[in-house]
Amino acid sequence: MTTDAIAEPLESRERPTRLRRRSDYVRASKFGARYNTPLLSIQGVDQPHGQSLVAQAQPRFGFTVTKKVAGAVGRNRIRRRLKEALRLGGRLGAQAGQDYVIVARRDALRAPFAEIIFHMSEGFRRLKNRKESRGKQKLKDGRPAQ
Numbered sequence: 253m254t255t256d257a258i259a260e261p262l263e264s265r266e267r268p269t270r271l272r273r274r275s276d277y278v279r280a281s282k283f284g285a286r287y288n289t290p291l292l293s294i295q296g297v298d299q300p301h302g303q304s305l306v307a308q309a310q311p312r313f314g315f316t317v318t319k320k321v322a323g324a325v326g327r328n329r330i331r332r333r334l335k336e337a338l339r340l341g342g343r344l345g346a347q348a349g350q351d352y353v354i355v356a357r358r359d360a361l362r363a364p365f366a367e368i369i370f371h372m373s374e375g376f377r378r379l380k381n382r383k384e385s386r387g388k389q390k391l392k393d394g395r396p397a398q
Contacts, residue, residue: 266339267335267339268311268312268313268335268338268339269310269311269312269313270312270313270314271312271313271314271351271353276312276314276351276353277314277316277353279297279300279351280295280296280297280314280351280352280353281295281353283297284296284297284351284353285297285379285382285383287374287375287378287379287382289371289374289375290357290359290371291356291357291359291360291363291367291368291371292334292354292355292356292357292360292368292371292372292375293354293355293357294352294353294354294355294372294375294376294379295352295353295354295355296347296350296351296352296376296379296383297350297351298349298350298351299312299349299350299351310348311346311347311348311349311350311351311352312350312351312352313338313346313351313352313353313354314351314352314353314354315331315334315335315353315354315356316353316354316355316356317330317331317355317356318355320358321356321357321358321360321361322358322361326361329361330356330360330361331356333360333365333368334354334356334360334368334372336365337365337368337369337372338372340369341369341372341373344369344372344373344376345373345376345377345380346376347376347379347380347383350379352376352379354372
């Protein structure tokens with residue numbers, strides 16, 4: 253049993269909504285903004301417009317841990333740690349209407365749990381700031397972009 257996890261959550265939170273289709277992962281990889289940390293990489297993209305308004309209210313998350321990172325046991329452990337960090341952190345500032353793909357790196361296996369939570373929340377914050385600043389860009393002639 254590891255000692256780096258939080259002993260008792262402050263309140264019970266529901267599971268994060270997951271990405272299930274390969275096309276969602278590909279869309280995030282191709283068209284999404286990316287933020288890299290030493291432990292993970294986060295890709296964020298707007299949800300497709302075909303989603304219902306209820307489903308679009310919540311951010312959705314997908315997790316990728318490749319075979320290069322660790323064996324099957326290590327990959328599953330990393331995935332469990334990432335899911336628990338999201339659950340305990342209350343989605344850590346992820347925006348509604350966004351799809352996120354979290355790609356783990358090898359260091360996520362041995363990193364303290366608090367460090368995983370910090371890097372995830374920092375990644376979501378940076379992607380949000382990047383999206384907001386992109387919306388305020390101006391065209392070359394000085395007019396605001398549509």
